[in-house]
Amino acid sequence: MINVYSWPTPNGHKVHVMLEECGFRLGRDWQAFPVNIGKGDQFKPDFLAISPNNKIPALVDPHGPDGKPISLFESGAILLYLAAKTGKLLPKSDRLKFQVLQWLMFQMGSVGPMIGQTHHFRQYAPEKIDYAVNRYTNETRRLYGVMDRQLATSKFIACNQYTIADVAIFPWLRNWANHGIDWADYPHLKKWFDLVSARPAVQRGVQVLADLRRPLTGDKERDILFGKTQYAKR
Known part of the structure; x- marks a missing residue:
């Protein structure tokens, strides 16, 4: 166990x-x-x-x-x-494996830390600091844009198969409304989000x-x- x-x-x-x-x-x-x-x-x-x-x-x-x-x-x-x-959930070929790993690192180094700060300053900070709210909200929107552009040509985050990159990123986007996000601005990412949300194991x-x-x-x-x-x- x-x-x-x-x-x-x-x-x-x-x-x-x-x-x-x-x-x-x-x-x-x-x-x-x-x-x-x-x-x-x-x-x-x-x-x-x-x-x-x-x-x-x-x-x-x-x-x-x-x-x-x-x-x-x-x-x-x-x-x-x-x-x-x-x-x-991790491809065997070196080419696909490294494609997946770069997006896993993207989550660890950018999505998690930046969205975490956005969530903190928008939801938890004891006082509203406009500079911090704007700085991290804008960075979060930029990251959403990076993912949206990637998903314009790929079914899943790293490639056309579901991988650990999708597993890593998905939970961080579940509170999108608290991040100041309008899904209408990220149609490809929204399609991916709905696809992953429907997976029984994810649910x-x-x-x-x-x-x-x-x-x-x-x-x-x-x-x-x-x-x-x-x-x-x-």
């Missing part, structure tokens, strides 16, 4: 979806342990032992590459591990732990996620 320590965020859902897409089933092949990041579970010693950057998700597979247990943090690394373990994956998430309202939660608690020496 694969153990996943996670929370219903885009990075968490990337791994939930990937497991389901690879043929693993929640409760049969893998189990999800909630790490409530609003309450500070990510700073507990047991979690830090497998995720030293105190970020979800983390994965523990009792049957690693050499038959021994392996623990992994960083969602992109987990996607690559599961693709290697199952032989799914199962984004429901994992979803009933546990609550709106962020308290000062204590804000401090844990964005304040001094986040930066305390450990």
